[in-house]
Amino acid sequence: MVKKNAGRHIQPLTMREIMRLPSLKGSNVIAGISGLDHGVTNAMIIEGPDVEKWAKPGLVLITSFFALEPLGEDDRRGFFQKLQEIDIAGIIYKPGRLVSDAIDTYLAICDRAGIAVIQMDSSITYEAVLMDVMGTVIDANFSLLNTFYDIHRKTIKLAVEQPSIHEITVRLKAQTGYDITYFDRTGNVRISTDPKRNRFESIRFEEFYYPHYQGFHYFNARIMHESGDEEDAIALLVTLQSGAPSYVIVHKPPAEVSEIDRMVIENYASLMLMELLKQEAIDQELFSRNNMVVHDLLQNRYSSHDEIDDAVRKLSIDAHRHYQVMLLRVAITDSSRSNQTHDLFSTFSRRIKQLYKNAVFSESGDRIAFLRNHTSRSVGFDRAAVTGVLSDMQADPALAPFTYLIALSDSTDRYSIEKIYGQVMGINRLFDADHLANRCISYGELGIFKFLIEAGDLSYLATYVDPRLQQLERDNPEGFKTLALLCECNGDFNETARRLYVHPKTIHYRVNRIRERYGIDVHDSNDMAQILMAGKLAYLLESC
Known part of the structure; x- marks a missing residue:
């Protein structure tokens, strides 16, 4: 298709072109020939030196320079300096009113500044020149306005x-x-x-x-x-x-x-x-509606199988037998951008929808949960694909810097979605942001820790905690936290110190004092297992 506007430019009126106007017939350039191609946007008759108060870029000054007669040499030079700074188009000079011979000085300054000076016929009135210049500028602007109107009309027609x-x-x-x-x-x-x-x-x-x-x-x-x-x-x-x-x-x-x-x-x-x-706006309305439906499915707010069937049908996730839940929790590491969590979720959800067309989600606070409908032959959410999306997002400087935890559930049928949602929420509670970042954990990987999630009464489980650890937590909560974190860090004293913002020697000192007073040794495998379980249980009890 041929380009309709090819080569069309808005050609501004220039100092060179205004010399062809009827009122300037026979005019000649007496200074600043290098400035003849400056664009002209306006014209004004000047008989006062306070140019900075009214002059604009592209202005043509029509003058006899008579207003400069009372000024000293420095003020006259300052006047032309202001004209150069304002970037006027040029000067139309009408001879005959100057008493002094300063015109040569003015022209020399304009030459150096590149300000074109055109000398008009002294018999022509200011008004005639002003009408010629402004009439041409107005005609050009009118043509430009017509062009804009034509373009806008076509755009509005398309908008309909x-x-x-x-x-x-x-x-x-x-x-x-x-x-x-x-x-x-x-x-x-x-x-x-x-x-x-x-x-x-x-x-x-x-x-x-x-x-x-x-x-x-x-x-x-x-x-x-x-x-x-x-x-x-x-x-x-x-x-x-x-x-x-x-x-x-x-x-x-x-x-x-x-x-x-x-x-x-x-x-x-x-x-x-x-x-x-x-x-x-349509997507936002759909998001609000779907967000509520997904939330109700995850929380088992429906009272019958028929209502669940209707909900998954509305969400268009009723084609297959199996369902899986994925939960993403993020922690923004730049406090100045802490209000950009929704931007992260928006980016993540769009890219997940590109990977999995049959996935819906519900957003809440610092986490977002996805529900996917898949066949028995499907592996559900692919760990590598999901973490790849998050790695790309972390490398994008336009997004707030963040760490994440991904929790993946087992698969189940549509009537047991609440159960697998409980699995990912259990993982979310079990691992806090300080102890675990940029990890993807499936429920199947939890092993023995599953009983902490599936247990109904966590306070009852607390009775199984080693009495030594119960006493330590009562007497010295800081020491208990230190042991629990040290075991989380696989016995790495330096990493534990970094997370607690203390020196590694402080960690050694605390561990040794606890061993001496309570007989708890982190180097003993049985004690380490007890500490890990007690630490997880304590964190779960705090988050409930």
Whole structure:
């Protein structure tokens, strides 16, 4: 399809071009010839030196310099210095009113500063020049406004059709001639007008700014493709209410994209944002509904098998006999970003849904639980795939730094989901974030520790704890905690000291004192087993 806006740029009126206006016929450049291509946005007659109060970039000053006559030499130089700093377009000079011979000095300063000075015919009035310049500027702006209106009208017409993201990228390409890719960084979703372009390995964003016509954050996107080729492209940041970053990537270097093309791109990016926000609202409503249904399934809030059948049917997880629960708990390690837990869960859940279409989830506080429906031949959630997703997330600087614990249940039928949810919640209670990080544990791996989870009355189990350890916990809670953590760390004194923020010698001292007073020896395998069990039980009792 032929590009409709190819080669169309917004051509600003320049100092060179205003010399062709009727009122400036016969004018000539008397200084600053290097500044003739400066763009003109406005014009004003000046008879006062306080230029910093009213001048703007692109302004043409129409003057006789008479207002500078009372000023000293330093103030006159300061006046031209201000003009250079403001970046005016140039000066139209009308001769005849200067008493002094300072004009040569003015022209020399303008030459050095690159400020174009055009000398007009002294018989022409200021008003005639002003009307010519401003009339041309207004005509150019009117043409620009018409172009914008035409682009906006076409975009609104497309919006009525409620297009998909793919349709928007196709229409945008038709308008600009450039390939377009929509990139959802959180979910790693890529929709492109050229399938080859969305198979990139990495992308690096560096923000830059345009002086005009910018309604989005713009980035120079450095894209590395699977082939090893690199390309520069423009990327517009499209931020949803959830804060998830998405980008509209225009596969063209920034310097080669015209201003009118940017108008088109901005309009279509706004349309894409509108459609994404609509979809996000639908997804949020669906999430809230499904979140409650999943939560009720996990907690066994349904009173009959028929209600459970109806719930799994609503969630579209009723195709197979078996169900498995996976629980993810995260701990953000940067306190300044502690409010970004939902961002982590949003990223994780999107990627898990890409791996397992028949999985639903329920989010609560610092954990999120997934329920998957699978066949008897399926292995359920794949440990390597799940931890791979989390490792990729930990390597992403856009996400808050975190540690995690993954708990995997056994498999069961739909009427016993509460039981396997209890398994992952038991693992969650059994291992705190300080003692276990970045681990994936299945219920089947717990071995003897299962009885701590499955026991109904934990306080009754406390009667089986070695009396020496019961006494130690009453007399010296800090010493009891030290022994329990040392056993968790497989007898590593240095790691235990690091976690307790003390010196290793302090750990040795505590262990020796406890052995002398209570007869508990961490080097004895029987005592170590007793300490491990007592420590786990104490932690479970605290968390209940």
